[in-house]
Amino acid sequence: MLNIALPKGRLGERVYAMFEKAGFACPSIRENNRKLIFENEECGVRYFWVKPSDVAIYVERGAADIGVAGKDILLEYQPDVYELLDLHTGVCRMAVAAMAGFRDDVRRRLRVATKFAGIAEQHYASLGREIDIIHLNGSIEIAPILGLSDVIVDIVETGTTLRENNLEVVETIVDISARLIANKANFKFKNEPIERLVASLSAQIEENR
Ligand code: PRP
Secondary structure: EEEEEEEEEEEHHHHHHHOOOHHOHHHHHHOOOOEEEEEEEEOEEEEEEHHHHHHHHHHHHHOOEEEEEEHHHHHHOOOOEEEEEOOOOOOEEEEEEOOOOOOOOOOEEEEEEEOOHHHHHHHHHHHOOEEEEEEEEOOHHHHHHOOOOEEEEEEEOOOOOHHHOEEEEEEEEEEOEEEEEHHHHHHHHHHHHHHHHHHHHHHHHHHOO
8 A cells, every 4th residue: 555645735636636647546535525534445545635844744754655745845844755756836936035125234134034944044054144033834924014024035936925015036045846755665665656656747747848
């Protein structure tokens, strides 16, 4: 049985459709209920819906053999897993943003509001810029508006949230997309189905490019 952790939400549903096409169908997953675990013995597959930021934990600890996680989560938490494939979906970028017209005063420490403290710290360390991290859990865009921070480090997808809050991108830190990840030990034990899945997903990605 191949155990697969999927990120709950739109990205997970899109990715499941790719897995289904690869021969790992589990029709019960499309039933409209609040179940979180779905199994199809015929295809030898079991899916779990988990919070997107938790997928890497399930995979790292072997509760799931493989899973789909955003590159943002992999960079932030650096789980000890194999990154097998860029799925070229869930595409967005990690960026620094600020109120329109913002000027950095280098004499002062920069106050950075973010959910991604690790990525922000690494980015500013590489620039030699001293910062104070203000760790928030969501609605990060509010911080500079209320004067809680000078800038934010956050995910930008369409840019709508920034625009509608009078913020703009200062710089892009890194491009993000969804990645197929595998538990290191289970990758060896369950190599055949995992390689079969990777081959089909790669072909699907090529087709869609
Ligand atoms: C993410 C991110 C931005 C928004 C960017 O928030 O934190 O707020 O999406 O998308 P856009 O560029 O298309 O507007 P999410 O919906 O994950 O909620 P959050 O406030 O909990 O971060």
